[in-house]
Amino acid sequence: MALLFERCPNATWFDAKEAIIAAARVDNFTGTAPNNLWGHGKLDAFGALLAAGPDMTFIVDTTICDGDSVLVTAPSDLIDYTWNTGLQNAPFYQSTNGQYFIDGTNDAGCFGYSDTITFSVVPLPSVPVITQLGNTLESTPATTYQWWMNGAPINGADQQTYDVYVTGTYAVSITDAEGCGAMSDTLFVLSTGLADPFASDIRIWPVPAANELHVQWPENIPAVHVTLEVNDAQGRLIARGRAVTTREFVLDVNGWASGLYTLRIQSDESSRAVRFSVH
Numbered sequence: 001m002a003l004l005f006e007r008c009p010n011a012t013w014f015d016a017k018e019a020i021i022a023a024a025r026v027d028n029f030t031g032t033a034p035n036n037l038w039g040h041g042k043l044d045a046f047g048a049l050l051a052a053g054p055d056m057t058f059i060v061d062t063t064i065c066d067g068d069s070v071l072v073t074a075p076s077d078l079i080d081y082t083w084n085t086g087l088q089n090a091p092f093y094q095s096t097n098g099q100y101f102i103d104g105t106n107d108a109g110c111f112g113y114s115d116t117i118t119f120s121v122v123p124l125p126s127v128p129v130i131t132q133l134g135n136t137l138e139s140t141p142a143t144t145y146q147w148w149m150n151g152a153p154i155n156g157a158d159q160q161t162y163d164v165y166v167t168g169t170y171a172v173s174i175t176d177a178e179g180c181g182a183m184s185d186t187l188f189v190l191s192t193g194l195a196d197p198f199a200s201d202i203r204i205w206p207v208p209a210a211n212e213l214h215v216q217w218p219e220n221i222p223a224v225h226v227t228l229e230v231n232d233a234q235g236r237l238i239a240r241g242r243a244v245t246t247r248e249f250v251l252d253v254n255g256w257a258s259g260l261y262t263l264r265i266q267s268d269e270s271s272r273a274v275r276f277s278v279h
Contacts, residue, residue, distance in 0.1 A: 003045075008052050010109035015052065023047030054078055054106035056114040064121045065180035069095035075114065078104040094119050125176040128184040135164045135273075139184065142174035149235040156237035164189045165262040165273045166235045202265060208277040213251040217265065229264045232257075253278050 004016055011019075024041035026033045033041040055077040061070055073091040074081045081104025082088045094100075101116045131138045138161045139145055147157035148171045154162070164170065169188050175181045203216040217226060228249055230239040238261065243249050251263075256278045263274045 004048060004052050008106075008108040008110035010107065011052060012108075015108050016048075019048045019052035052108070053110045053112040054104065056102070056112050058114065058117050060117070061179075062117055062119050063178055064095060064119055065178070066121055066124050067095075068180075069093045070119075072100065072117075074102055074104065077106045078102070079107050080105050095121070097121055122178045122180060124180050125174060125182045127182050128172050128174045130170070130172060130184050130187050132187065132189065135189075137162045137164060137170060137172070137187070137189070139172045139174060143177050144175045146173045147171070147235075148173065152234060154235045154237070157235070163264070164235075165231050165264060166233060168235065202272070202274060204263065204274060204276055208279040209251075209253050210279060211252070211254045213253050213263075213276060213278075215249045215251065215263065215265065217247050217267075219247060227266050229266075231262045231264070233260045 001016060004019065005011060008015065020043065021040045023044040023046075024033065024039075025044050025047070026038075026041040030038040030041050033039065054075065056075050058072075058075060060072050064070055070093070071091055072094050074083075074089075080089060081102050083092075084101050097118075097120055099116050099118050102114045103112065105111050125142065126140070128139045128142060131140075137147070141160065145158055145160055147154045147162040149166070149168045151169075162170070162172075167190050169186045171184050171186045173181055173183045203214075205214050207213075215228065226243040226247075226249075228239075228241050228243070228251070229237065230251065232238050238256070239251065241249060241251070258277075258279050260275060260277050263276060265272055265274065
């Protein structure tokens, strides 16, 4: 106990008790602790000295994307500290490769040294390239994707390909395995709808819709082979569904914002985009 207070001159008896409990060991003799016979376990005096020290854990991403920087802060337990660069009691931004450690004290006066943290700068991924095939856009391979329309992210558009329903300017942002990102050049796409041999047999009503929109397709298209998706005027995914047993689907549009929407109906053989409005 004397050594603990020598190391941590401002520690309270509560701090000492917590350090002893934190360092207590359990084994086959003590069984599960705490218990009435062994309390919190066997005393580990050296462990208690270590446990009484400041928490020197860093919370920082040590991988830096080229051209970016990270804010490096001291462990939250420290109130007085010095970096190996000589900087005292202040955080700093790191944008290059480097190694750092810190020493300091907590409010109990306990002194400690941190491990060394190593920062590594990694290159940015190549700018993604968009390939257009009909109304489908495809990005070059990446780890994650986010498609954009007219400068705004499209909700739910997070796959390598994206089907365009609305005329606009599109782009894709990607990240690689290191978490570094890149944005493609923009691409203007004029949506002309998707070819469909049974287009004339598709019925939607009422238009404009208020509470429900009914969608019906021909009898020769099995319901189990039909999926439906709805996007708003900004290209954001609003609803997705699959017909189960009938060739009619009822879409609940109650509470939707007034405006123009695009309904995409897809079967095994074909697909098309149909516009409707909600008021």
